[in-house]
Amino acid sequence: MQAERSRTKLIAPLDLCKTPGTAQRIASYMATKTLQTIRNSAIALRGGMDDYDTLLEFIGNARFVLIGEASHGTHEFYRRRAEITKRLIAEKGFQGVAAEADWPDAYRVHRFVHARGPDANANEALGEFRRFPAWMWRNADVLDFVGWLRDHNDNLEKDKRKAGFFGLDLYSLHASMQAVLVYLDKVDPDAAQRARYRYSCFEHIGDDPQSYGYAASFDLESSCENEVVAQLVEMRRRAADLATRDGKVEPDEFWAAEQNARVVKNAEQYYRSMFQGRISSWNLRDTHMMETLESIAQHLGPESKLVVWAHNSHLGDARATQMGEQGELNVGQLVRQSYANQAVFIGFSTYHGTVTAASDWGGDAERKNVRPGLPKSYEELFHETDIKEFLLLLRNNPGLKSALGERLERAIGVIYAPHSERVSHYFHACIGEQFDAIIHIDSTRALEPLERSSIWEEGELPETFPYAV
Numbered sequence: 001m002q003a004e005r006s007r008t009k010l011i012a013p014l015d016l017c018k019t020p021g022t023a024q025r026i027a028s029y030m031a032t033k034t035l036q037t038i039r040n041s042a043i044a045l046r047g048g049m050d051d052y053d054t055l056l057e058f059i060g061n062a063r064f065v066l067i068g069e070a071s072h073g074t075h076e077f078y079r080r081r082a083e084i085t086k087r088l089i090a091e092k093g094f095q096g097v098a099a100e101a102d103w104p105d106a107y108r109v110h111r112f113v114h115a116r117g118p119d120a121n122a123n124e125a126l127g128e129f130r131r132f133p134a135w136m137w138r139n140a141d142v143l144d145f146v147g148w149l150r151d152h153n154d155n156l157e158k159d160k161r162k163a164g165f166f167g168l169d170l171y172s173l174h175a176s177m178q179a180v181l182v183y184l185d186k187v188d189p190d191a192a193q194r195a196r197y198r199y200s201c202f203e204h205i206g207d208d209p210q211s212y213g214y215a216a217s218f219d220l221e222s223s224c225e226n227e228v229v230a231q232l233v234e235m236r237r238r239a240a241d242l243a244t245r246d247g248k249v250e251p252d253e254f255w256a257a258e259q260n261a262r263v264v265k266n267a268e269q270y271y272r273s274m275f276q277g278r279i280s281s282w283n284l285r286d287t288h289m290m291e292t293l294e295s296i297a298q299h300l301g302p303e304s305k306l307v308v309w310a311h312n313s314h315l316g317d318a319r320a321t322q323m324g325e326q327g328e329l330n331v332g333q334l335v336r337q338s339y340a341n342q343a344v345f346i347g348f349s350t351y352h353g354t355v356t357a358a359s360d361w362g363g364d365a366e367r368k369n370v371r372p373g374l375p376k377s378y379e380e381l382f383h384e385t386d387i388k389e390f391l392l393l394l395r396n397n398p399g400l401k402s403a404l405g406e407r408l409e410r411a412i413g414v415i416y417a418p419h420s421e422r423v424s425h426y427f428h429a430c431i432g433e434q435f436d437a438i439i440h441i442d443s444t445r446a447l448e449p450l451e452r453s454s455i456w457e458e459g460e461l462p463e464t465f466p467y468a469v
Helices: 002-018 022-041 053-059 075-092 103-113 122-128 140-154 173-187 189-205 209-218 225-237 239-243 253-273 278-300 331-342 378-383 398-404 418-425 454-458
Strands: 064-067 096-102 164-169 306-309 343-357 366-370 389-393 407-410 426-429 437-444
Touching: 022 378, 022 389, 022 398, 053 075, 053 343, 053 389, 064 075, 064 331, 075 140, 075 306, 075 343, 075 437, 096 103, 096 278, 103 122, 103 140, 103 164, 103 173, 103 253, 122 140, 164 278, 173 189, 173 253, 189 225, 209 253, 225 239, 225 253, 239 253, 253 278, 278 306, 278 331, 331 343, 343 378, 366 418, 366 454, 378 407, 378 437, 418 426
Parallel strands: 064 306, 064 343, 096 164, 096 306, 343 437
Antiparallel strands: 343 366, 389 437, 407 426
């Protein structure tokens, strides 16, 4: 009997490893431990005025706060991001927002919040956002924020600098060319004539810059590269002269025009690169956005502080994602490399709900159902905590980052294709290295466009229709 007991003690651990179902029990134990680690670290958000006190303390004296979104069409992402930004501007002296938006469209908003220009209200100020997807910026939450920013600036003491609203993107080839010409017509008609001649290189392409990119990628003689570079070089060479030519020109107008000339140069290169591969065009676009961010910061001064609004995929460090492994960089990576811990990255996630998105590029805005997060995704993991809305502070928390590990992460852009969701919208990531903080909102609803179509109003039927009760 004693021998039998000894034998049992010796072989029990080995037998345990071979027992059917043991792997599942170990996995279950680890999953429970991971959930407990998350619950212990989670800061529940309940909609109170003090929800973000801990986050603002965490941000400290950072110069750049990058606040993402897991989709371009979720109300809660936009609303919470605006709430955090308002506090950063009002309490920590941030000097504005640099957004994933086109420069000339955003600059119209900038002029409005500085009480310049003809727009009477925030809705009019957002009127330049007409290009697909208009709902990204012409929506109820951005409208509210722009109105708040104007009121905030209007109530500042005279010696206080007003906060601004700037665009980082480069899709505005035609609008930026027009903005350059409008400025030069005011200050130097001869320079305007030279610019018109250079930009006339694009006349044969019509309104579709992708057509230009297609033609120029196969026929270098069709390229307008030399012309757009020459225009930017002239404006930079004559910066001091052009900026002071006409005393009636508003402050910062030369700087805004020069930025538009740079947009034209980089947009020309971007549209050519579209036909050379996704990675090339992605990297060029994000590099442009980083250059624009640095230009804004330099223009505002060495002590300036900015909030950046863009998709998670642009603002989390690409090196911690599958995209980074494939050679893609992004704004987050470039900011981290340049500014280290002077920057704080905040991402969002959701498990299910509805989203404003299109089915195809250039399509109508639809109110679509967001499917529950896939197995082995961060979305599913956060859902299983049973906390409806919470904040995780990841930086300086190695235990939490280790528990989160590597998983699938969802990204919904302006197009949502639920029937190919795994391929279209998920990638592998180490979220603890990608972001410094994560806000998870378990159930979310679609962003409300200012112009609602009948297809958006109707929304998408539940997948269980007609059996849903």
